[in-house]
Amino acid sequence: MAAPVRARPTGVGRTTESPLPAVPGASQEEIRRQNLGAVLRYVHLHGPTSRAELTSQLGLNRSTIGALAADLVASGLVTEGAPASVRRAGRPSLVVSPRSDRVYAHALSIDAARLRAARVGLGGQILDLREIPRPSGTSAIDAVRPLADLVRDMERSVAPDALLVGGAVAATDTTREPDGRIRIAGVDETLGVALEAEFSAGPGFVTGDLADIAALAEQVRGVATGIDDIIYLHGDLGISAGIIVGGRLVIGHRGHSGKVGHMVVNPNGLPCGCGSRGCWETEISEAALLRHAGRDPSDRAAVAEVLRAAADGDRTAGAAVAQVADWLGFGVANLVNVVNPDAVVFGGSLRDIFTAGADVVRERLDTMPLPASREYLRLRAAALGRDAVLIGAAELAFDKLLADPLNVGVVGQMDPVDPI
């Protein structure tokens, strides 16, 4: 299997906005570029911000902020204007705003059932979104052509002066091999290459693991803002995790960290598609919930019905939720002992299961991990929902712009003409 090359975002998720460290002997020009990035990152994350706040938050002096803002305005990345309301006497501090309507990235996602493409503006707003079903049994590479079609379709309505700064694709590729085993291919470098080949011009695509990217999104704009040690659990057909430690994503030696769905939690449990037995996935997936509820395990649409029935007091459905929630808490407890995170975030299909069975999950977490590991633990339902992956992918795509704002401006628009 080819080793995937995955983006290691350097700045995404940083909770401090201070200027980046320079290399030894950094020139004034290099320092200026880094400071431009710090200002742009701040308004990207926090929205319209007064020069006064930028001055105090970034530790730069007033005239420097003024000059940096002017450069960013000239590059078409931000606007400056009077504040909407003026509360204090005296001359108001100008407000610097990201040009979300003009500066944007392409964010793509490939999950078990859907292909999605979005244009996301600087500042994190989704400007346009297209979605189609993913035919079952197809690989991530098979998704390249339909995703490219969605992108081209979106590009047709983009204003002529808009600035495309990059693209990113989030995928978790679970494919069944000829030997019957489920292999998790991670995200192969060929995915990004194949996407780029679809377009004759454009800034290209970085790739990332879907759970990693959703974790970043929740850390940058969701329920885990400002938290540095996070386990984000993503439920789709399988279960995977995005783990952030000390503010940085755990990528793994070859990009395969976070395959927590294949931790064995029940040595006497059911066979798993991966060839092992009693994997966490066999106990907490949607299929497990449906099985316990006496439904067809492959009928994903019935998950919502089971959760609703449980909420309405149906005993079979309630017991099914409790059993899955118990195993959910069991596995989280093990992960908490390993990583000692500040927060565990439940996303994808696990969001609803956590919400429905939170008491049962908490009971496990109140007893299983060591007291020291669980003492400050926060459990949270993901906030960004289905958009997390697209918002996170856009953060990856914006990373280069935010590291060196003026250098990306030359990239220009994606060629809207279809390749041969």
Add this chain to the structure above:
Amino acid sequence: MAAPVRARPTGVGRTTESPLPAVPGASQEEIRRQNLGAVLRYVHLHGPTSRAELTSQLGLNRSTIGALAADLVASGLVTEGAPASVRRAGRPSLVVSPRSDRVYAHALSIDAARLRAARVGLGGQILDLREIPRPSGTSAIDAVRPLADLVRDMERSVAPDALLVGGAVAATDTTREPDGRIRIAGVDETLGVALEAEFSAGPGFVTGDLADIAALAEQVRGVATGIDDIIYLHGDLGISAGIIVGGRLVIGHRGHSGKVGHMVVNPNGLPCGCGSRGCWETEISEAALLRHAGRDPSDRAAVAEVLRAAADGDRTAGAAVAQVADWLGFGVANLVNVVNPDAVVFGGSLRDIFTAGADVVRERLDTMPLPASREYLRLRAAALGRDAVLIGAAELAFDKLLADPLNVGVVGQMDPVDPI
């Protein structure tokens, strides 16, 4: 429980020796200090090095290296001399050597059974070592006074011009609380404070988790040199891990990461002292090996006998080793799916169990983790043995010196006079 404050070593374990990045607007003086640190770190890690090699390895020019070396010589941190053997014609490049005999750190460790104190010279040599038993039932704080006595005893034979640059203490404090549960206190800040209170002068002590520190040692000077994604497993009375991801230690939100001994691997297993059931420790500890071999589980001295008997073909002992090795592989497989490390290192008592049962461990790892996660995995027995913890603690203690060599030189010797 008080939150422990643990050292986050910034430079320890770095596999690149290039000069540190400077802050924006770094002065020539700051850049010089960082370059001094880069040169000193290089000879600390690699031993005597020619100016020519330093020039090429650090990417600095020849005259800069000459000036930096001269500064370090003047500070008494290194010596310069002709190489031992000259192979090429022409003027030989001077060799820069760390002054291991003069510049040293205090390295202390508190494990389940022993208290150890060492003086470790720049370059990583153990210059002096004292060891006494740790009375059972005592806490880490109870170890402060006897450790301080060992330090004072070692200090009596230190040359007058020697330079003490810092100290570090490694501990894993497993104490049984009044409610009968075993709590893992991590390493409380009070431990370092209490040690400092024992001495009226001196550069102080940083604290760290024993498994974390041993992991660093194996990465800097052991079997995992140059490897950035490592799970180091340490067996003592309990089992814990030092996890290094992307070259940096995983500390955890409150410093309690790596409590892998309390992952539940066998939901139907034996009760654990922590209050849970079927923890990994209950299946892979020395006590488990002794239990399966029909020996007294508390007779730690018998572990070596069981391993020897297994090697000699004794069936009961062999089956005991195989059973423990199987559970060892089981838990490692789960960790590999979570972290996707490049290498797993077996240390402490797990070193011998891994060595004796490597085939059984490998069998689990050949089947349980996902193919992508296990594909490039290396399993290794720890190389540094009992000294790993002391060598790692010294690395923590040297960190400040290596970050700013000339600033630590003023610290001077520890006051050899006992406090009242």
